[in-house]
Amino acid sequence: MKKHNPLVISLIAVVIGLLFAFGLVAITGRNPFDLLTALVRSMTGFNMQKPDAGINPMFVLNWFKYSVPMILTGLSVAFAYRTGLFNIGGEGQFIVGGTAAAFVALCVDLPPIIHPIACLLAAAAAGAVWGFLPGLLKAYRGINEVVICIMLNYSAMYICNMLTRGLLPIDPNTNARTISIPDSAVLKQVTTATASQFNWGFLAAIVGLVIFWFIIEKTTFGFSLKATGFNKEAARFAGMKVERNIILSMMISGAFCGVAGALLVLGEYKYGRIYTGFDNYGFDGISIALVGAANAVGVFFAGMLFSLLKSASGNLQIFQIPSEIAELVQAIIIYLVAIQYAIILVLDKIDFKGFKKKREPKSIEGGDA
Amino acid sequence: MAYAIEMLNITKDFPGIRANDNVTLKIKEQTVHALLGENGAGKSTLMSILFGLYQPTSGTIKVRGKEVVISDPNIATELGIGMVHQHFKLIDCFTVTENIILGLEPKKFGMIDIKKAAERVKELSELYGLNVDPYAKIQDISVGMQQRVEILKMLYRNAEILIFDEPTAVLTPQEIHELMNIMRGLIKEGKTILLITHKLKEIKEVADECTVLRKGKYIGTIDVKETDEKQMAEMMVGREVSFAVEKGECHPGKPVLEIKDLTVMNVKKLPAVKNLNLTVRAGEIVGLAGIDGNGQTELVYALTGLAKAHGGTILLKGQDITHMPIKKRLDLGMSHVPEDRHKHGLVLDFALKDNFIIHCYNRPPFSEHGVLKPKAIDEYADKLIEQFDVRSGQGKETITRSMSGGNQQKAIIAREIDRSTDLLVVVQPTRGLDVGAIEYIHTRIVEERDKGKAILLVSFELDEILNLSDRIAVIHDGEITGLVWRKDTDENELGLMMAGSLKKMEAL
Structure with missing residues (x-):
């Protein structure tokens, strides 16, 4: 069987998804060119319909800002996937991480730089504990991790809210969050030139990508995880x-x-959150890992793509295009990647033009063909 | 006699390889025609062409004398050609009837008329002596029965020409025997059978004619009655094949593996191995003969650490390993060629080179401080591939799943032998392999013996045990019922001991 690079398949899915979106915009009587404008603006800050206005870097930074957590949750799902597991518990791990960070930020006194790092380490540990539970049950009791993960998502939300309300100082004005975290724990904006909240937390995503790649591709530890x-x-x-x-x-x-x-928590909200629902970053991670073919480079690009669609929602509305279009594009891409066998079939058809039959051989005998 | 199928001068090119080179296959009506060839000889390609999965690059196909173009499996079905695949295509949770009618459901008022279908299945089953219960679920019936469901599927679709692709690979000896009878029955009722195999015994038993392919080329068609197995083997491999393994005297040394009063429970918590005693010395091959399911699997699991021993001790080079973790046993000096190569032997989705280092990945030279050394891994893979003649599409980068069974097994043998340990536990080392590969693997095992290794060979095939062993232990119902020198015994005596009706403890 001819091997197709999974990233090529993803790329085709992305292109088809976008074309579909253009078609849909046109059918609903709007100008598909507006969609392009909105996407280009979210990507570059350049407004094609007002070329004189120049470039507004805020849009670019907002795109980057969204991409950081999405890349991390994408790496999370991809890591589990590469080692034969399905981590649908991203939401719960996301919430316990945020809560652990809020606790360290509010209850421990540390100097700047060290303080956010301590918060992030605590968050990583908390997320690890939330992954440990389904892992333990899967390993020793053979219980499907998907079921446990989904249950733990809700457990995480309610337990964390209870702990936050019970143990952390609640903001008296809103009664729906803690007081602001001390300045020493805040992840500062990379540049204050724009209003974008893009902060130094992006370094965590880069470190995450490197760690992922190193463990999975380079180490004996990753080798044995993959074999398992x-x-x-x-x-x-x-x-x-x-x-x-x-x-x-x-x-x-x-x-x-x-x-x-x-x-x-540390870069955007700057207070301990009380969760009323899921942010969906954990679920987005599943799509990102899927589209990114569960490798570091793929997850990076898929994360950038999905965060672009997320950050484009605002721009779409400015151009009178329903922001659901962005979600639709996401959905189409995910569908196409999920049914990638169809894309492979089409690719094969193009490869063997002239032959009527393109069914893949079960195995050409011996495989040494 | 008229020909049911004629495939004339078929050539099929794939990018970079000619899978079939001017092959001619003519099958007479109402005969069993065997298609013989090593793994990779082009049998499956030829069948895929006949079944409409591929188009030949050149050549013509005639069915019952009429030239046809089979561009689609549906056309093959219309022409009355049916294929019983090696790996069954059945839905486990459906009944026999539901599986058979899949795609051809008889309808009554828009609903599936299961009753009518089941009656027809029953009819067919009786006509051909298949003895299949139309209402049984696939998951509840034996492998042999599942195969008969596949046959029924073809018959239900009015197939006149049945292709059997390596049908006996998954069957027990009894089931093989039954299958042979079924084939004869089918012929009697007017069907034509094409049997793809590399098992000479079966060809001899059931086939009328045999066409031999080698490396994609047509070698010849022979009358089975007038040809003996040795000649067929030579045609297939292209050189003389020795069925008997050449080996000199054995010079046993110190005991390497000592099993004392070992008891092992099976998954149902019943004793599968009962107070078993056995010693394997350096420089000898001890064959463990026995019918499948008499405790061999549990014994091997206990030796290798995959299952717990419930009583007794196992000594390796004098050290008690009864409760040692797997890793330590391997490090201490045990290699194991497992019975189930897909389940235990290989990570099928890994590249070949990664499977070579699956035991020793965390040791120099393959890694240092937890970081893999790709260069050392590549070199090692190249070395093993060359030494053991492991053939695959993309060399060491080949995904193991895409390799042929013979080469997968060679890869495991290469890995386990190269680890160069004192004890080699080999289980069913040649199951499903062709004669060329079997010969090669047998020779390597004897070579290891001559290097002074202790070898425990577990096999359900008596020929293999008789060919390789210096001493033979027979296991029956979890107990050793016989321990004899190879030179003092024969098939009959072993057969009696395997059945539990004779006990003989001579070769202690």
């Missing part, structure tokens, strides 16, 4: 500690989400 994920019995047979590997995979996966949750 692909074939648990063969890994056990080779003397690997299968149970330990499953638990560690879930913990690392959870840590990525925990950090993502903390970045929002």
Whole structure:
């Protein structure tokens, strides 16, 4: 079977998704060119319909700002996926991470720079604990991690809200959040030239990408995690500690989400949050890992793409295009990647033009063909 | 006699390779025609062409004398060609009937008329002596029965020409025997059978004619009655093949593996191995003969650490390993070629090179301080591939899943032998392999013995046990019922001991 690079498939899905969006905009009687304008503006800050206005970097920075947690949750899901697990518990890990960060920010007194780092480490640890539970149950009791993860998402929200309300100083004006975190714990804006909240937390995403790539592709640890994920019995047979590997995979996966949750608390909200629902970053991570073919480079680009669509929502409305269009594009891309076999079939059809039959061989005998 | 199928001068090119080179296959009506060839000889490609999955680059196909173009499996079905695949295409939670009618459901008022279908299935099943219950669920019936459901599927679609792709690979000896009878029955009722296989015994038993392919080329068509297995094997491999393994005297040394009063429970918590005693010395091959399911699997699991021993001790080089973790046993000096190569032997989605280092990835030279050394891994893979002649599409980068069974097994053998440990536990090392590969693997095992390794060979195939072993232990119902020198025993005696009706403890 001819191998197709999964990233090529994702790219095709993205292009089709965008074309579909243009078509949809046109059908609803709006100018598809406006959609392009909105996307270009979100990406570059350049307004094609007002070329004289110059470039507004705020839009670019906002795009980057959205991308940071999305890349991290994408890495989280991708890490679990590469090691044979499905982490749908990103939301819960995200919330416990944010709450742990708020606790460290409000209850511990540390100098600047060190303080946010301590918060992020606490968040990673909290996320890891939230990944540990499904990992433990999966490893030793064979309980499907998906079920546990979904339940733990809700547990995380209610437990964290209870702890926050009970133990942290609540802002008396709103009664819906804690007081602001001390300045020493805040992740500062990279530049104050624009109103964008884009902050130094982006470094965490870069560190995350490097850690992911290094563990998965380069280390013996990653090798044994992958072996466990692909074939648990063969890994056990080779003397690997299968149970330990499953638990560690879930913990690392959870840590990525925990950090993502903390970045929002420390950089954007700047107070301890009381959650009324999920932010969906954890769920977005599933799409991002899928579209990014669960590798570091892919997750980076998929994260950038999905955050672009998210940050474009505002611009779309300015141009009278419903912001649901952005979500639609996302949905189409995910569908196309999910049914990637269809894309592979089409690619094969193009490859073997002239042949009527393109069905893939079960295996050309021996595989040594 | 008229020909049911004629495939004339078929050539099929794939990018970079000619899978079939001017192959001619003519099948007479109402005969069993065997298609023989090593793994990779082009049998499956030829069948895929016949079944409409590929188009030949050149050549013509005639069905019952009429030239046809089979551009689609549906056309093949219309022409009465049906294929029983090696890996069954059945839905586990559906009944036999539901599986058979899938895609051709008889309808009554827009609803599926299961009753009518089941009656027809029953009819067919009786006509051909298949003995299949139309209402049984696939998950509840044996592998042999599932295969018969596949046959019924073809018959239900009025197939006249049935292609069997390696049908016996998954069957027990009894089921193989039954299948042979079924094939004869089908012929009697006017069907034509094309049997793809590399098992000479089966060809000899059931086929009338045999066409041999080698490396994509047509070698010849022979009358099975007039040709013996040795000649067929030579045609297939292109050189003389020795069925008997050449080996000299064995010179046993110190005991390497000592099993004392070992008891192991099976998954149902019943004793599967009962107070078993066995010693394997350096420089000898001890064959463990027995019918499948008499405790061999549990014994091997306990030796290798995949299952717990419930009583007794296992000594490796004098050290008690009864409760040692797997990793330590491997490090202490045990290699294991597992019975189930897909489940235990390989990570199928890994590249070949990664499977080579699956035990020793965390050790120099393959890694340092937890970081893998790609260069050392690549070199090691190249070395093993060359030494053990492991063939695959993209060399060391090949995804193991896409390799042929024979080469997968060679890869495991290469890895385990190269680890160069004192004890080699080999289980069913040649299951599903062709004669060329079997010969090669047997030779390597004997070589290891001559290097002074202790080898425990577990096999359900008596020929293999007799060919390789120096001493033979027979296991029956979890107990050793016989321990004899190879030179003092024969198939009959072993058969009696395997059935539990004779006990003989000579070769202690």
